[in-house]
Amino acid sequence: MGRPAQRVLVAGGAIGRFGRFVDQPLTAIATPVVRDALATVGLTTKDIEAAFVGNAFGGALAGQESILAQVLLAPAGLARIPMRTVKNACSSGSDAVHLAWSAIAYGQYDCVLVLGAEKLTHGDKARSFAALASATDHPPQSGGRSVFMDVNAERANTYMARYGATPMHFAKVAVKNRAHAGLNERAAERAPLTVEGVLADKVVIAPLTRAMCGGMVDGAACVILVSEDFARRRGLTGSVVAASSVVSGVPEGDAEGNATHRAAQAAYESAGIAPSDVSIAEVHDPSAPQELFDIEDLMLCPRGGAIALVDEGATSLGGRIPVNVSGGLTSRGHPVGATGVAQILEIHEQLAGRAGAAQVAGAKVGLAQMAGGLLGRDSAFATVHLLTV
Known part of the structure; x- marks a missing residue:
C-alpha cells in the first residue's frame, strides 16, 4: 500500500466507566459513550460518514452476531451510513481504529466514528470463559479460568528461567498499575495493592496470583x-496518528519476531520514529508478566531489560517511560472490544496535556499496542499505533 494521501487526527472521544454491569445490556453501556464522544468533539451524527464497531463476543454473550454495529449505534441516532462490526479478539477495538484510519488516510472519508464495546460479564461465568476460549486454537486446561492465563503462566515461567525474573517483579507491576488506576476514575479496580498482598493472593496458576490477572469487566469507549x-x-485540533500498523500471527513462530514485535517494527518505520522517542505507552497486559514481554517486544528496552525498568520505577508515572498510566488491563479493566479504543483516547489526552493527576510531563509521542487471540505460538493479530502532538 502506498503512502497515505492525508494525515489523520484523533479529534477526541469518550471512555465510559469500566466495571461489572451484569444487569445492563450492551446497548445501555455503549449508547451514552457514543453521545458523550460526539458532544466532547462538538460534532453531530450528521457529521459522521462511516462507523466501525470493535466487539469480540457479542454473538456468544449478547446474542447478536451479525448486525451488532447497527444495533449499538442506532440508539445514539446513527443510521444510513456504512457501519461495520470488527472482530479480532482483544484487538477488535484497535483494528476498528486501524480501519477507520485507513479509510480516512486514503481518501474515502473525512470523519469516522469508532466504538469499542464489550459485555463480558454473564450470570453464568462458564459462558464467559467459553467465549474467551473461542479466541484461540489452544484447548482450555480448566473450566474455572481463562485459557489465556495458562498461556501467560507458561510465558512467565519461561521468562523467569531465561532472564532471572521472580514473582516479585510481576507483583511490582501489578502494584504499579493499581496505583495508576487509583488516578483513573473510570478504572474497574482502584483499591491500592502491596507487593506482599499480591504474592499472598490466591494462586490462579503458578506463578500468577489473582491480583496479577485482569478480571472480566464490561465497558465502552x-x-x-x-x-x-x-x-x-x-x-478542530487533535493528536496525529503517525502510524497504524496491523499484522497477523505466525502459528509456528517467526524468526523476525512475534506479531507485536513485527507490528512495532512496521509502525516505527512508517512514522520515522525510534523506540527511544516514545514518551508513554499503553500495552496489552491481561496479566502482569505480559507487560514486561510487551515492553521488550516493542523494543522499549533490550530482551530481559524490562526487569531493571520495573526495579528502577522507570515504567511508573514520573519514570523515564511510563507504561499503562491508565491502570492497564489488569486494573483499569479489559472489556475486550473497548480496550484498544480506550488506549487511543488515553494517549490522546496525555499528548493534549489533559490527563490531570496522571499527566506524563512533556509527553510528545505515545504508543498503543494490542495483541488479539492466540494462534499456535503467536498472537493471532497485533496492532501498534503511534500518536504524536
Missing part, C-alpha cells in the same frame, strides 16, 4: 478520527 482538512474546516 468511542473515538472520532478526522482528516486534517476536515479538522481545519471545523476548527
Whole structure:
C-alpha cells in the first residue's frame, strides 16, 4: 500500500466507566459513550460518514452476531451510513481504529466514528470463559479460568528461567498499575495493592496470583478520527496518528519476531520514529508478566531489560517511560472490544496535556499496542499505533 494521501487526527472521544454491569445490556453501556464522544468533539451524527464497531463476543454473550454495529449505534441516532462490526479478539477495538484510519488516510472519508464495546460479564461465568476460549486454537486446561492465563503462566515461567525474573517483579507491576488506576476514575479496580498482598493472593496458576490477572469487566469507549482538512474546516485540533500498523500471527513462530514485535517494527518505520522517542505507552497486559514481554517486544528496552525498568520505577508515572498510566488491563479493566479504543483516547489526552493527576510531563509521542487471540505460538493479530502532538 502506498503512502497515505492525508494525515489523520484523533479529534477526541469518550471512555465510559469500566466495571461489572451484569444487569445492563450492551446497548445501555455503549449508547451514552457514543453521545458523550460526539458532544466532547462538538460534532453531530450528521457529521459522521462511516462507523466501525470493535466487539469480540457479542454473538456468544449478547446474542447478536451479525448486525451488532447497527444495533449499538442506532440508539445514539446513527443510521444510513456504512457501519461495520470488527472482530479480532482483544484487538477488535484497535483494528476498528486501524480501519477507520485507513479509510480516512486514503481518501474515502473525512470523519469516522469508532466504538469499542464489550459485555463480558454473564450470570453464568462458564459462558464467559467459553467465549474467551473461542479466541484461540489452544484447548482450555480448566473450566474455572481463562485459557489465556495458562498461556501467560507458561510465558512467565519461561521468562523467569531465561532472564532471572521472580514473582516479585510481576507483583511490582501489578502494584504499579493499581496505583495508576487509583488516578483513573473510570478504572474497574482502584483499591491500592502491596507487593506482599499480591504474592499472598490466591494462586490462579503458578506463578500468577489473582491480583496479577485482569478480571472480566464490561465497558465502552468511542473515538472520532478526522482528516486534517476536515479538522481545519471545523476548527478542530487533535493528536496525529503517525502510524497504524496491523499484522497477523505466525502459528509456528517467526524468526523476525512475534506479531507485536513485527507490528512495532512496521509502525516505527512508517512514522520515522525510534523506540527511544516514545514518551508513554499503553500495552496489552491481561496479566502482569505480559507487560514486561510487551515492553521488550516493542523494543522499549533490550530482551530481559524490562526487569531493571520495573526495579528502577522507570515504567511508573514520573519514570523515564511510563507504561499503562491508565491502570492497564489488569486494573483499569479489559472489556475486550473497548480496550484498544480506550488506549487511543488515553494517549490522546496525555499528548493534549489533559490527563490531570496522571499527566506524563512533556509527553510528545505515545504508543498503543494490542495483541488479539492466540494462534499456535503467536498472537493471532497485533496492532501498534503511534500518536504524536
